[in-house]
Amino acid sequence: MTPYIGKPINRVDGVAKVTGKAKYAAxxxxxxxxxxxxxxxxxxxxxxxxxxxxxxxxxxxxxxVFSHENRPSLAWFDMSYKDQDAxxxxxxxxLRDATVKYSGQPVALVVAETLELARYAASLIRIEYxxxxxxxxxxxxxxxxxxxxxxxxxxxxxxxxxxRGDFEKDFRAAAVQVSGTYVHSAEHHNPMEMFATTVVYExxxxxxxxxxxxxxxxxxxxxxQVFGIPFKDVRVISPYVGGGFGAGLRPQYQLFLAVLAxxxxxxxxxxxxxxxxxxxxxxxxxxxxxxSLGASAEGKLEAIRxxxxxxxxxxxxxxxIVVNWAGMLYPAxxxxxxxxLVPLDVYTPxxxxxPGGVTGLSAxxxxxxxxxxxxGLDPVEFRLKNYTERDMNEDLPYxxxxxxxxxxxxxxxxxxxxxxxxxxxxxxxxxxxxxGMATGIWESMHMPARAEAVLTVNGKLRVSSATxxxxxxxxxxxxxxxxxxxGMPIEDVIFRLGDTDMPLAPIQGGSWTAATVGSAVxxxxxxxxxxxxxxxxxxxxxxxxxxxxxxxxxxxxxIRLKADPSVAVSLLDIVGTNGGRAVxxxxxxxxxxxxxxxxxxxxxxxxxxxxxxxEDFGTVRVxxxxxxxxxGRILNPKTARSQIIGGMVWGISKGLEEESVxxxxxxRFMNHSLAEYHVPVNADxxxxxxxxxxxxxxxxxPLGVKGLGEIGIVGMPAxxxxxxxxxxxxxxxxxxxxxxxxx
Amino acid sequence: MQTTLSPESRxxxxxxxxxxxxxxxxxxxxxxxxxxxxWTSLLDALREYLHLTGTKKGCxxxxxxxxxxxxxxKRINSCLTLAVMKDGSDITTIEGLADESGLHPLQTAFIxxxxxxxxxxxxxxxxxxxxxxxxxxxxxxxxxxxLMSGNICRxxxxxxxxxxxxxxxxxxPNA
Numbered sequence: 052m053t054p055y056i057g058k059p060i061n062r063v064d065g066v067a068k069v070t071g072k073a074k075y076a077a078x079x080x081x082x083x084x085x086x087x088x089x090x091x092x093x094x095x096x097x098x099x100x101x102x103x104x105x106x107x108x109x110x111x112x113x114x115x116v117f118s119h120e121n122r123p124s125l126a127w128f129d130m131s132y133k134d135q136d137a138x139x140x141x142x143x144x145x146l147r148d149a150t151v152k153y154s155g156q157p158v159a160l161v162v163a164e165t166l167e168l169a170r171y172a173a174s175l176i177r178i179e180y181x182x183x184x185x186x187x188x189x190x191x192x193x194x195x196x197x198x199x200x201x202x203x204x205x206x207x208x209x210x211x212x213x214x215r216g217d218f219e220k221d222f223r224a225a226a227v228q229v230s231g232t233y234v235h236s237a238e239h240h241n242p243m244e245m246f247a248t249t250v251v252y253e254x255x256x257x258x259x260x261x262x263x264x265x266x267x268x269x270x271x272x273x274x275x276q277v278f279g280i281p282f283k284d285v286r287v288i289s290p291y292v293g294g295g296f297g298a299g300l301r302p303q304y305q306l307f308l309a310v311l312a313x314x315x316x317x318x319x320x321x322x323x324x325x326x327x328x329x330x331x332x333x334x335x336x337x338x339x340x341x342x343s344l345g346a347s348a349e350g351k352l353e354a355i356r357x358x359x360x361x362x363x364x365x366x367x368x369x370x371x372i373v374v375n376w377a378g379m380l381y382p383a384x385x386x387x388x389x390x391x392l393v394p395l396d397v398y399t400p401x402x403x404x405x406p407g408g409v410t411g412l413s414a415x416x417x418x419x420x421x422x423x424x425x426x427g428l429d430p431v432e433f434r435l436k437n438y439t440e441r442d443m444n445e446d447l448p449y450x451x452x453x454x455x456x457x458x459x460x461x462x463x464x465x466x467x468x469x470x471x472x473x474x475x476x477x478x479x480x481x482x483x484x485x486x487g488m489a490t491g492i493w494e495s496m497h498m499p500a501r502a503e504a505v506l507t508v509n510g511k512l513r514v515s516s517a518t519x520x521x522x523x524x525x526x527x528x529x530x531x532x533x534x535x536x537x538g539m540p541i542e543d544v545i546f547r548l549g550d551t552d553m554p555l556a557p558i559q560g561g562s563w564t565a566a567t568v569g570s571a572v573x574x575x576x577x578x579x580x581x582x583x584x585x586x587x588x589x590x591x592x593x594x595x596x597x598x599x600x601x602x603x604x605x606x607x608x609x610i611r612l613k614a615d616p617s618v619a620v621s622l623l624d625i626v627g628t629n630g631g632r633a634v635x636x637x638x639x640x641x642x643x644x645x646x647x648x649x650x651x652x653x654x655x656x657x658x659x660x661x662x663x664x665x666e667d668f669g670t671v672r673v674x675x676x677x678x679x680x681x682x683g684r685i686l687n688p689k690t691a692r693s694q695i696i697g698g699m700v701w702g703i704s705k706g707l708e709e710e711s712v713x714x715x716x717x718x719r720f721m722n723h724s725l726a727e728y729h730v731p732v733n734a735d736x737x738x739x740x741x742x743x744x745x746x747x748x749x750x751x752x753p754l755g756v757k758g759l760g761e762i763g764i765v766g767m768p769a770x771x772x773x774x775x776x777x778x779x780x781x782x783x784x785x786x787x788x789x790x791x792x793x794x
Numbered sequence: 795m796q797t798t799l800s801p802e803s804r805x806x807x808x809x810x811x812x813x814x815x816x817x818x819x820x821x822x823x824x825x826x827x828x829x830x831x832x833w834t835s836l837l838d839a840l841r842e843y844l845h846l847t848g849t850k851k852g853c854x855x856x857x858x859x860x861x862x863x864x865x866x867x868k869r870i871n872s873c874l875t876l877a878v879m880k881d882g883s884d885i886t887t888i889e890g891l892a893d894e895s896g897l898h899p900l901q902t903a904f905i906x907x908x909x910x911x912x913x914x915x916x917x918x919x920x921x922x923x924x925x926x927x928x929x930x931x932x933x934x935x936x937x938x939x940x941l942m943s944g945n946i947c948r949x950x951x952x953x954x955x956x957x958x959x960x961x962x963x964x965x966x967p968n969a
Contacts, residue, residue, distance in 0.1 A: 065905035068913030069897065069920060071848015071888035078847035110811065166842055167833045168811070243852045243860055243914040243948050293850070293914030294948050326853040522912030522949050693908045693951060700950025725857040725946060732943040736952040 055531040055541050059689035063546070064291075064526045073291045076263040077247035081319035084249075085114055087312055088161045088169035089305065089324060090176060091331055095154040095718025096185035096396045099178060102159060107172035112164040116176065117312055119158075122146045125311075131276040135269045135558055136300040138399065139202030140367030145304045146311070151180065152365060153398045154719040155331030160308045162320060185396040187718040189337045189362045190234070196360045196391035200368045207496070207561070208407075211374050212444040216385030218343075222354040225345025229421045233342065233414035235786040237362070237711040237720070238335040240403050241728060242521075244293020246332075247323035248306045250313040257284045258313065262306050264289050265299035265519050266558030271551040273302040274310050282551075289549040295521035296701075297402035300560050303332050330723035333401025334711060336362045338373065338410050342418040345385075350426035352437040354385040357415060363392045364399040371400075371407030376492055377415050378444035379653065381437050396718055402560060404701055405761035408493050409768060413705070413786060416489035416769030421782060429472060430488050430773065431458050431657075442651030450650035450750035453681035454490065457657035460742050461488075461679030465659035474780035482663040485778025491656035491766030495683070495757040496563040497642040501554035502571035504533065504579040505635040510608065510623035512539050514575065515547040518556035518568045522697075523760060524690030525564055529572050531686060532754070536576035537622075538605030546572070554637050562654070562758025565686060569754045571640040579636040580605055587620045590628055594618045642752065650750050654757035656680045658702075658766035662774040669790030671775055672737070673703050676767070679742040683757035688743065691759055695741045698763015704730050705764065706771035707787050817881045821846065822890025832878050837861045839877035840887060848888035848917045852946070859945030862918040862925070863887050869925025871944075888917035891924065900924060903958035911949035919945045923959045935960055 067073040092099070104116040125144075126132065132142040145157050158178060163169035186192060199210070222228065244263060251259040258280070262270045267287040274285050292299060309322040324331075338361045345354035359373040374388040423433035435458060441448050462468070470486045471477060477484040502516040514533040520526050529546040533539070547553065548568075556568050584603060587610055588595045594612065595603065603610050610625070612618035626634050661675040678695055685691045708729040711720045722728045748755045768786055775793070776782050783792050812831040819826050821844065830839055837854070840846045840863070849872060852860030856874040863872045864886040891898040900920050903909070910916045922945045932938050938956050947955065 061905050062908065062910075064913070065910075066897070066901075068910055068916050069888075069901040069904050070892055071846075071917045073913050074847060075850075075914060077851075078841070080845055112811075166838060167831065171811075171833070241948060243850070243858065243912065243946065245851065245853075292912060294912040296948075323851075326855065326857075522910070524911075689908045693911055693949075693954065696953055697911055697950035700952065704950075724855060725853045726855070730946060730948060731950070731952070732946060733952045733955065734939045734943040736939070736950070739953050 053535045055534050056686055058687065060527060060531055060541065060687055062524060062527045062690065063530050075244050075291050075293050076249060076261045076289065077321060077323045079249045079261045081249065081251045083318055085162050085164060085316065085318055085320045086166040086169045087308060087320055087322035088173040089157045089308060089322065089328060090159040090161065090173050090178065091328060092151045092154060092156040092158045094151055094180045094182045095187060097151050097180050097182040099149045099151060099158055100181050101179040103177040106175040107161060110168065110172055112168045113172045114162045114164065114316060117146065117160040119146045119148050122311065123315060126277050126279060134273045134301050135266065136204065138204050138367045138369045139200040143366060143399065145307045153396055154717065155328065157304050157308060160312060160322065162312050162316065185718040187395050187397055187713055188715045189393055189395065190339060192393045192395065193339060193360055196393050199370045199392045205370065208370050208372055211388035211390050212378060214387040218354050218356050218385045218387040221385035222343055222345040222356065225354055226348035227346045227422060227425045229418055229425060230343040231418060231784050233340040233417065233784045235338060237337045237713065238403060238705070238709050239330050239711050239728065240296040240298035241329055241725065241730065242294025242296055242298060245324045245326060245329055246303045246305050247321065248309040249321045250309045250319060252313050252317060252319045258310065260285065260287045260310070262287050262289055263292060263299055264302065265292065265295045265521055265560060267549050267551050268517050268555055269558050270302045270306055274306065277307065278310060278314065287551045289519060292519055292521045296404045297406065297560060298333060299521065300402055300558050301333065326725060327723045330711065330720045332398055335403035335406065336369065336400035340373065340414040342414050344418050344422045346422055346426055350428045350433055350436055352381050352383045355381065355383045356387045357411070358389045359411065360391050360393060362395050362397065362400065364397055365394045367399040368392055369400040371402065371410065373407045373411040375444055376408065376411045379442045379651065380439070380490060380492055382439035382443055405493060405764045408761055408765045409705060412489065412491065412765050413768040416766060417772045417784065420487065420773040420776065431462055431467065434458065434490060445651055447649065447651045450652045451683065451746050451748035452655060453744045453746040454655040454657065456744045457655060457679035457681050460744055461657040461659050461677050464740060464742060465677040467659060474777055479663060482665050483778040485662045485664065485774035485776065487770045487773030487777050488657065488659045489766040489769035489773060491658055491762055492653050493562055493761040493765055495566065495652040495654050495751050496561050497647070497752045498557045498563055498567040499639065499641045500556040500567045500571040501637060501639045502568065502575040503554050503635060503637040504575040505633050506579060506583065506622055506626050507633045508626055508631060510543065510626060512537055512544045514544065514572055515553040516556045516568050516571055517551055517553040518548045518564055519559040520548060521559060523564065523694060524687060525568065527690055528565055528686040529568060532569050532572050533576050536573050537580055539608050543608065562760040565756045565758055566752040566754060569756060570752050571638065573753060574640045575636055575638040578638045579634065582634060582636055583622060583625050584610060586628060586634070587625050590620065590625070594620065646750060652751045654680065654682045654762045656762050656766055658770040660770040660774045662771060662778055664775060664778045664793065669793035671707055671788055673771060675738040677740045677742065678763060679744055680759070680762055681744045681746045682759050682762060683746050683748045683751060684755040685743045686756060691743065692741050694759040695763040696739050698761065699739050699767055700731055700736055701764040702767020703735065703771065705786060706768035710787050815878050817877055819880060820884045822886060830877050832876055834877050835873050836875040836877045836880055837872040840872065846887055846889055850914055850917055852915065859922060860915050860918040862922045862945060864921055864925055867928055869922050888921055891920065899962045900958065903962050907954045907958040909954040909958040910951050915945060915947045919947065919955055927963060932963065935965065
């Protein structure tokens with residue numbers, strides 16, 4: 052019985068969000084709260100030679116200025132600073148010493164009685180530096196590219212597969228060839244909520260920390276290790292997160308600074324970053340890609356070469372999967388894929404929505420379009436001709452793959468059949484119209500997680516797991532899963548998250564939360580059900596005394612006999628036999644790796660985009676787009692649609708608007724504000740449509756879901772670039788496609 | 795070797811701290827008497843001094859609209875407004891939109907249309923939409939898109955935000 056799963060249920064946290072009651076990290080009250088203000092380095096590389104805080108410290112109400120000069124002794128070894136998402140290398144340690152490793156690095160924290168005073172005092176502090184030459188330009192340093200170091204984090208991000216066949220030979224002989232270089236700059240996540248931490252200094256020296264994070268347990272681990280505090284004395288709470296997009300996958304420096312100050316001053320403190328400082332930690336790395344494709348005269352793709360060089364910091368090797376997708380999408384026999392890094396004087400990049408996926412597909416799917424044109428084939432037809440049921444990298448079949456149906460339904464909804472293939476052949480009055488399409492793919496991952504299910508004495512079901520809801524709809528879909536698993540009315544079910552007192556869940560990222568935490572919630576509720584059934588069997592004159600588990604069903608807050616639904620015991624009566632105590636069960640869900648390893652598992656999409664280009668101004672507008680997604684089971688079509696729409700908006704942003712522009716003279720991102728870092732506003736977004744294609748998958752995880760967080764964005768930029776080509780005849784290989792590139 | 799001063803270090807000597815002023819603000823129908831220095835923005839007055847944290851800080855520079863509130867019925871960015879400038883004003887925040895009879899129709903429509911994801915820009919979007927409707931300038935969906943473009947939603951809920959506002963304005967969804 053699934054009365055709730057699959058239904059467009061309104062968000063269970065909706066009322067809290069529309070009334071302002073949902074509280075984010077910087078919004079918790081604490082007695083005697085002090086405020087911290089971070090001072091960021093103004094140089095990209097060198098040393099702090101002098102910090103003159105005298106004028107600031109003289110102000111009444113300024114409490115302390117923390118810097119490397121007065122920070123307390125902390126953990127010595129790199130290991131202690133490694134969070135759950137730390138790439139191989141030596142993590143950045145704020146205020147460690149006088150060394151400046153990147154522009155915007157936190158070099159001091161001013162603590163004062165009020166926010167305004169801390170901000171003002173920070174402006175009085177003089178910092179002198181000894182500057183060294185820095186290097187921040189990826190394109191000037193491609194000759195330094197080297198293989199990434201491997202480490203634990205590499206497990207989830209495998210390096211490219213070994214070359215197959217002979218690319219060089221086959222490419223040279225290919226009847227149809229394309230080759231191109233694709234570039235994009237760094238990008239910053241810029242969630243609406245700025246990173247903030249409120250540390251409540253409790254009487255017994257314990258810390259209650261409200262942190263902006265995509266994983267409360269990750270922040271707890273970091274604080275515990277770095278400051279040498281036992282887990283039991285650090286509780287991290289994060290029930291609402293004002294957007295993450297990957298930025299919260301690692302603890303950010305405001306957490307470190309707030310905890311340091313709270314412990315030194317023995318009082319509660321809040322540290323919020325400014326929007327400008329939101330550009331001073333991880334970003335999507337700039338990347339330079341070279342794609343070469345060769346096909347037969349009939350349009351059979353035979354040779355693929357995809358090389359990518361990404362930037363990283365001087366201290367950690369951040370990697371992403373950029374080039375592997377070609378081998379997962381196309382059955383070519385001669386394939387060479389390489390991925391290398393150039394360390395620069397920047398902060399370590401961090402996963403940003405569809406890390407690597409949107410990067411790689413933006414190049415690959417653009418090149419495929421170009422090849423289809425050269426082969427004289429429609430881009431959809433070309434992709435159908437080069438369809439694969441197997442992941443060629445691993446040589447494994449897909450657990451399910453309804454991509455063909457995505458092409459069919461997406462094309463039909465969009466009206467693709469009415470397209471005239473010739474570039475510049477479609478117009479709307481003065482403007483050129485272009486129709487482009489692309490394929491999307493993202494791996495469907497499943498991680499271990501734990502959840503607790505409790506039936507309270509008044510018959511309510513309370514389920515919890517220390518996961519996060521960054522706007523993805525976790526609260527709602529977990530409530531649906533719990534309600535269905537234990538046959539409860541949804542209004543009697545409450546799901547809670549974002550608290551380290553709850554059972555452990557991994558960081559929320561990679562589109563794995565629905566699969567991972569959903570499976571844990573399901574198994575916890577099943578286990579609670581079994582326990583309740585046993586209790587029901589022991590009740591006086593139990594109708595279930597000789598009944599087996601598979602003969603009953605949980606329905607409408609009762610256990611019922613399948614054969615005769617009138618034979619029933621209410622869950623409330625069962626919990627009533629427990630001596631006034633709730634009944635609870637905590638369970639772990641582990642991926643069935645023995646079964647899963649026999650298959651490749653991925654979510655797919657087909658994206659169709661219409662653009663209008665004004666040639667006089669070079670302006671591009673996405674007037675309409677359709678994304679057809681094969682994402683397994685859709686738990687909630689309403690929140691799922693929002694996920695895909697949001698991804699499509701991100702795709703429009705990446706394709707046409709956003710980019711962090713580095714001034715290499717200063718080694719600093721210049722456009723560090725929401726006025727200059729362009730993201731779509733309401734007027735930029737027109738008609739977006741989403742189709743969920745029917746897809747059943749019994750391998751990918753017990754729920755059959757594939758994850759929707761990344762699939763909405765991955766194909767969009769290439770589809771836009773392809774539409775721009777169709778409109779103008781210009782193949783733009785540098786994102787975003789701003790007007791200067793079209794004039 | 796080059797020595798650089800932080801760009802923040804423009805002032806060399808501390809000037810005396812600003813004096814506090816009595817400020818009277820009527821917020822969601824309740825009169826509040828505050829003692830605030832002129833450097834306190836209306837946004838910080840709401841969040842830090844009155845703990846009305848429904849109004850959000852997304853940039854502190856008037857670039858994102860998360861801090862939108864209604865002052866004497868007009869939508870403004872509260873981060874660009876000093877609290878002392880609004881002495882005597884009547885202010886409505888997200889906390890003041892629902893009444894005993896229930897949620898404001900826009901709040902209900904935002905829930906029904908899933909016109910949000912993370913929820914952080916939502917109070918600003920809703921207050922802005924209330925202001926938009928009072929202005930009476932929006933006649934079509936395109937007008938709504940244009941006139942709501944001061945409120946950034948990084949989650950990208952725009953199509954649903956437009957749907958929700960259209961429904962409450964009872965505009966023809968096909969217009």
